[in-house]
Amino acid sequence: MRFLPLSDADRAEMLAAIGVPAIEDLYKDVPEGLHLAGPVDLPFHAGELGVGRDLAALAARNLDGGSAPFFVGGGVYRHHVPAAVDHLIQRGEFLTAYTPYQPEVSQGTLQALFEFQTQVALITGMDVANASLYDGSTGCAEAAMMACRVTRRSRVVLSGSLHPHYREVTETNARFLDLRIDALSPNPSAPEDLAAHLDEETACIVVQNPDFFGRVRELSALASACHDAGALLIVVVNEIVSLGALKSPGDMGADIVAAEGQSLGNAMGFGGPHVGLFAVKGRFVRQMPGRLAGQTVDVDGNRGWVLTLSTREQHIRREKATSNICTNSGLCALAFSVHLTMLGEAGFTRLAELNHAAAVKLAERLGALDGVEIVNDTFFNEFTLRLGRPAAAVVEAMAGHGVLGGVPVSRLLPGEAALENLLVVAATETNTEAEMDKLADALGGAL
Amino acid sequence: MAGTITGNKGLQQEEALIFEQNSPGRSGVDLPAPDAVASRLGDAARTAPIGLPGLSEPQVVRHYLRISQKNYAIDAGMYPLGSCTMKHNPRLNEKMARLPGFADIHPLQPESTVQGALALINECARWLTTLTGMPGVAMSPAAGAHGELTGLMTIRAALEDQGGPRKRVLVPESAHGTNPASAHMCGYTVEAIPADETGRVDLAALKDRIDDDVAAIMITNPNTCGLFEGDMKNMSDAIHAAGGYVYCDGANFNAIVGRVRPGDLGIDSMHLNLHKTFSTPHGGGGPGAGPVALSEALVPYAPLPYVVAGEDGFHLVEHADNADGKPYGRMKGFHGQFGVFVRALAYMMSMGADGLRQASGDAVLNANYLLAALEDDLSLPYPGPCMHEVLFDDHFLKDTGVTTLDFAKAMIDEGVHPMTMYFPLVVHGALLMEPTETESKAALDGFVRMIKGLASEAKAGNTELFSEAPRHTPRRRLDETTAARSPVLRWRPGPD
Structure with a gap:
């Protein structure tokens, strides 16, 4: 067994030093009958060759994004990740380190987190960002609960165009607390008057931009309305690349930003692990969930970094903590940060332009098909089509021709007749004109 | 100490922040110019610059390589952090997780195009249910604490279905901080249970507190003192008799994998x-995954989504309408930490039923070897044998002027990551050592020599060795008080 260094001779010598005859004797506190006599009913150990072969066979049963014209979005996006990113995050010093609780031997992770926090604050236009949460959906729930703490109110209003998983996760987190979640009905065809739902019990409005249907909005007026009513505006971002082209949530007046960072540095990976970005206005920092890296000096006066403001956290505050989170998405945050460092201002904004241009071209091509209507007035790299028949069947038919053509809205919002024919389609810098042609052909053929 | 002109120390290089290496306009990624299109961004288009720095690829590679070299890691040496199970991270796991058929698939692709991925989740679940002896496992929680919350919510949903959620959760004083925090997030009040003189849950005190208002007990087994809770089954029986449930914090499962099945201990819910x-890999803080094993009574309430096997292949149950049971909700977007499942399954298949059993035995053997070797030099609050981690307290440092923290910093100078300190809270100045099965006998012997040497230096009154430590690290002790009092949480451009 290649991961176990002890030899039988080592074991015998160590048992003698301890003064027991066998390893089983070290389990004497386990009551009679509860210590299994032998291995459980699972296969025995296997070498790399065998394990690799078995897992590769499972992988081969999936249709991967590189093997098909690929236009699926809905909260996870396929982007090109530069080769250096994965190389750097696989350095053992990053990959196999624990949480940086001993700062003198963790300056690498801490400096990277400090840079990550700064990058997230810059692109979201906020004052402070934490060192990551699990993902966008859990960050959205944390943001709603944080708004309730900050405002001492208990009502949360969710836009109908919030990603349905984010809504469900937020509802689930609120379910056993004294919080009321009012989720509006999804309607991609009409503007949503969120401000009309504010009242003196409202802690926050949660709005996604670009929204689940792909629309982009200027939110300054909504932010003002929230603030006039004593509520916070929480802005959710699924597609973080959009911030290279859009006004930042902070510029529009957001109080909390909960975003998914997968698009930079991280594979789609069937939905995880991804990385939750969480940024706030400065005055709310002590109500934030999650870890924070902060700058300080050592005894020689040299600049360095530590984890700080940990009196918010569970290992100090226990049940009074701002969240129960401990393990976060450190390595995914590093991947995000390395990718964004490689892009820089010029690369990040150009990447956003390329995505937008790809989507505009795709919309022109698909909108010209018979039986296809573009629902959106605005969009970034994703938009919604209304088809002449249920979208789920269309997507299945396209997949049969080797084309991954988008997300049927009914996959996430089933049982709603008005949404059944809607298809959300995403385009990124990875899509070629030839792939767009194949999608148009497949879609035309499936209608 | 005489410095160098640069501040570098040979291979140890000072490295500025990326923001201090900015060449405006530069990028480490070559992207084509976009075609001109009519914008569809409406009035939301960005008008102001962001402020991100521009670096080329070689600058980026050097930056991250240099800062990586300021980290300790399990790849570099022993990492005996109690409660954290810092074991070797096999590279096959990484290779498998990066196969395009796993890494480059989308969670909302049609089911027909991801049958291999669903089969993998199902297979990972099979290993976990077999090892725990529990009938079901909720795969979606993102980490341990998230699993705790999931388990408690499942319990709460079951209780509500049976009439009422109840009000209290009993948590031992020695529990991880996540336990009370998770119970609070599930709407429960937390009541502490004391430990007895052997470092285990005081069974009589626990029974005294159990009534029909207690929703659950949260027990860590083996517990955070590194001891097996031999009364676990009795505790389970007591809370079950009162209509409540047993949550087990599975952080210490490494001691008993393949040897003791939590399901046999009466546990209803346990995260892994x-x-x-x-x-x-722990990745400097994450990501992890915290699947939650569930008893027969709780399986119907498991959260969405989950995988079911049908005659025509695997299916994802993503909505309550299609569920057999009464799922209480959804904990996370999509289907859980799939990439972590791939790695964990690669490990389990590599180790097999025989290897996993040997690994837990070796982990316990290694910890007891440290206990036997060090009990005369350090101070042991509870007698052994221990499980996979051994707990010492700071009694051996009494009147030396050296604290547990100082002792740990001196270990850093010796090239080893310190153990967990000041946790659990039930002993004074705790030093909790978990060597894991990854360490060879030679590594343990070196560690023992080092600890014995430091203990004798402390007892000899060589306090400077400790108070000045660490001296050989990229940075020495950092001022955490100022960091918290005047937080600097991001870089900002200087006045020039």
Whole structure:
């Protein structure tokens, strides 16, 4: 067994030093009958060759994004990740380190987190960002609960165009607390008057931009309305690349930003692990969930970094903590940060332009098909089509021709007749004109 | 100490922040110019610059390589952090997780195009249910604490279905901080249970507190003192008799994998830290995965989504309408930490039923070897044998002027990551050492020599060795008080 260094001779010598005859004797506190006599009913150990072969066979049963014209979005996006990113995050010093609780031997992770926090604050236009949460959906729930703490109110209003998983996760987190979640009905065809739902019990409005249907909005007026009513505006971002082209949530007046960072540095990976970005206005920092890296000096006066403001956290505050989170998405945050460092201002904004241009071209091509209507007035790299028949069947038919053509809205919002024919389609810098042609052909053929 | 002109110390290089290496306009990624299109961004288009720095690829590679060299890691040496199970992270795991058929698939692709991925989740679940002896496992929680919350919510949903959620959760004083925090997030009040003189839950005190208002007890077994809770089954029986449930914090599962099945101990719900027990890397803080094993009574309430096997292949149950049971909700977007499942399954398949059993035995053997070797030099609050980690307290440092923290910093100078300190809270100045099965006898012997040497230096009154430590690290002790009092949480451009 290649991961176990002890030899039988080592074991015998160590048992003698301890003064027991066998390893089983070290389990004497386990009551009679509860210590299994032998291995459980699972296969025995296997070498790399065998394990690799078995897992590769499972992988081969999936249709991967590189093997098909690929236009699926809905909260996870396929982007090109530069080769250096994965190389750097696989350095053992990053990959196999624990949480940086001993700062003198963790300056690498801490400096990277400090840079990550700064990058997230810059692109979201906020004052402070934490060192990551699990993902966008859990960050959205944390943001709603944080708004309730900050405002001492208990009502949360969710836009109908919030990603349905984010809504469900937020509802689930609120379910056993004294919080009321009012989720509006999804309607991609009409503007949503969120401000009309504010009242003196409202802690926050949660709005996604670009929204689940792909629309982009200027939110300054909504932010003002929230603030006039004593509520916070929480802005959710699924597609973080959009911030290279859009006004930042902070510029529009957001109080909390909960975003998914997968698009930079991280594979789609069937939905995880991804990385939750969480940024706030400065005055709310002590109500934030999650870890924070902060700058300080050592005894020689040299600049360095530590984890700080940990009196918010569970290992100090226990049940009074701002969240129960401990393990976060450190390595995914590093991947995000390395990718964004490689892009820089010029690369990040150009990447956003390329995505937008790809989507505009795709919309022109698909909108010209018979039986296809573009629902959106605005969009970034994703938009919604209304088809002449249920979208789920269309997507299945396209997949049969080797084309991954988008997300049927009914996959996430089933049982709603008005949404059944809607298809959300995403385009990124990875899509070629030839792939767009194949999608148009497949879609035309499936209608 | 005489410095160098640069501040570098040979291979140890000072490295500025990326923001201090900015060449405006530069990028480390070559992207084509976009075609001109009519914008569809409406009035939301960005008008102001962001402020991100521009670096080329070689600058980026050097930056991250240099800062990586300021980290300790399990790849570099022994990392005996109690409760954290810092074991070797096999590279096969990483290779498998990066196969395009796993890494480059989308969670909302049609089911027909991801049958291999669903089969993998199902297979990972099979290993976990077999090892725990529990009939079901909720795969979606993202980490241990998230699993705790999931388990408690499942319990709460079951209780509500049976009439009422109840009000209290009993948690031992020695529990991880996540336990009370998770119970609070589930709407429960937390009541502490004391430990007895052997370092285990005081069974009589626990029974005294159990009534029909207690929703659950949260027990860590083996517990955070590194001891097996031999009364676990009696505790389970007591809370079950009162209509409540048993949550087990599975952070210490590494001691008993393949040897003791939590299901046999009467446990209803237990999270599994795949990033501890099942070797997926900790990554400087995450990501992890915290699947939650469930008893027969709780399985119907498991959250969405889950995978079911049908005659025509695997299916994802993503909505309550299609569920057999009464799922209480959804904990996370999409289907859980799939990439972590791939790594954990690669590890479990590599180790097999025989290897997993040997690994837990070796982990316990290694900890007891440290206990036997060090009990005369350090101070042992509770007698052994211990499980996979051994707990010492700071009694041996009494009147030396050296604290547990100082002692740990001196270990850093010796090239080893310190053990967990000041946790659990039930002993004074705790030093909790978890060597894991990854360490060879030679590594343990070196560690023992080092600890014995430091203990004798402390007892000899060589306090400077400790108070000045660490002296050989890229940075020495950092001012955490100022960091918290005047937080600087991001870089900002200077006045020039």
